[in-house]
Amino acid sequence: MKKTARESNIEGRIVNVSSIGHRFTYSEGIRFDKINDESGYSSWYAYGQSKLATILHAKELSRRLKEDGVEITANSLHPGGILTNILRHDRFMNVHFLKAGFLHLIGKYFLKSIPQGAATTCYVALHPQVKGVSGEFFMDSNISNPSSMANDVDLAKKLWDFSFTLINP
Numbered sequence: 447m448k449k450t451a452r453e454s455n456i457e458g459r460i461v462n463v464s465s466i467g468h469r470f471t472y473s474e475g476i477r478f479d480k481i482n483d484e485s486g487y488s489s490w491y492a493y494g495q496s497k498l499a500t501i502l503h504a505k506e507l508s509r510r511l512k513e514d515g516v517e518i519t520a521n522s523l524h525p526g527g528i529l530t531n532i533l534r535h536d537r538f539m540n541v542h543f544l545k546a547g548f549l550h551l552i553g554k555y556f557l558k559s560i561p562q563g564a565a566t567t568c569y570v571a572l573h574p575q576v577k578g579v580s581g582e583f584f585m586d587s588n589i590s591n592p593s594s595m596a597n598d599v600d601l602a603k604k605l606w607d608f609s610f611t612l613i614n615p
Contacts, residue, residue: 447518448516451518452516457518457578458516458519459519459570459572460504460507460518460519460521461570462522462523463522463525463567465493465524467493467494467497468494468497468501468596469494469593470491470493475498475595475601476498476601476604476605476608498595501522501583501592502596502598502605503602503605503609504520504583505520505596506603506605506606507520508520509599511580512581518580519576519578519580519581520580521570521576521579521581522584523570524583525563526563526566526585526586527556566587570584570587
């Protein structure tokens with residue numbers, strides 16, 4: 447991607463889809479010392495941890511790309527609550543909301559349609575107004591403020607280094 451951006455003189459864009467769920471994570475944010483530990487595991491907090499990691503990755507990648515002097519941006523975003531059938535296999539939702547039919551019935555009044563949900567992703571990936579904007583978190587096609595942990599430069603670098611040791615032991 448770096449080579450293509452340099453040779454074509456066209457900005458590359460990396461878009462990480464995250465969630466406002468990044469705000470609901472373990473107290474330490476990323477459980478580096480317990481990454482595969484089943485004790486104390488919470489699917490809710492693990493989801494938040496993964497979404498926090500997605501934002502931190504985009505921020506650190508953005509910093510490194512700027513350092514390399516290449517025209518590639520890296521941003522993250524929250525697409526919003528979208529009316530899909532993603533919860534069709536979730537046991538809690540199926541038991542408590544009659545096969546999620548209730549959620550689907552009322553969801554059309556307060557959740558986004560699939561095209562509405564894709565709008566922010568398309569905006570960040572393609573819109574001329576986002577040219578040169580990097581390391582940001584978007585929501586509803588606007589720059590938004592993620593949690594303080596998601597803005598933690600040291601945590602982003604620690605995650606990058608930790609991830610690197612996992613793939614290059």
